[in-house]
Amino acid sequence: MKESTTDDRTLDANAVAGMLETLFGADMTVADSKCAACGREGEVGTLLAYTMAPGVVLRCPACSAVMLRMVETPRGTLVEAKGLAFVRMNR
């Protein structure tokens, strides 16, 4: 929760829960995730969401690295997740 990385356009990943559920087929806000950059682990719902761009960007709340990008393109939905070390849908 570094104040320097957030402003009043910052949302939680909760705000894009519906889009995530469409992509992954499950409620992702309670899935565990790990940041590939700094190693922070936390529920996807704790990630910061930026929705003002054409797509959606999820960033790590600890180091602000981009963890997930999702954008609708004419050819389909593009998901880029190289900032995500893992995501675990808990049983």
Next chain:
Amino acid sequence: MATIKAIRDETPRVRSYTLGLPSWTPHRPGQHYDVRLTAADGYSVQRSYSIASGPETDGEIALTVERVVDGEVSPFLHDVAVVGDRIEVRGPIGGYFVWEATLGGPLLLIAGGSGIVPLMAMIRHRAATASRIPTRLLYSSRAPEDIIYANELRDLEARNDGLEVLHTLTRSQPAGWTGYARRIDDAMLAEVRRPLGDAPLVYICGPTPLVEGAANGLVRIGVSAQRIRTERFGPSGK
């Protein structure tokens, strides 16, 4: 598709919409529904709105929507939608920012502006299940006319079942106001938290600066970050 069954003015900029759902499933207090509008040319826009009602109202939900200047969905709901209209919704969504009576407490709820909405679902659920979990709501508004659910909160507090409501009015206060009259700060957080002990379960919802200020302040006064759940909303989100 949901049908608008009732529309109620809450404040000059905030309205509640009761939606009848043909395939209703009970939600968890704090969850959202997505509302999607699609124009004749196929352009569509979607926004996520917190559910204001508890899961105890069979077959319907209430969404409380603040009119966002330059918004795409909220101006439609405020200016165009009427009772009987059908709108496309999907939900309930999200399992992170939720509270049910079975999760226990004591409960500290902190709201800024229309951030009260998901917390109201929790408060209504608490009342509907006759829970006596000690609960304090700290609710920051700009002016008295901006307080959403003011009468209902007063009535619920008067039940004396362990719910206390503390308001702060940051911009203008009525004559004789005895509540807080400043932005949320560490001293206020400490006063509000004290009767709940050291380890309340905390839910904070509001604009990002309020949410981060309150969450960081609670950690500074000794509340474990593990006990704090936050939901930020911005101009695009709600």
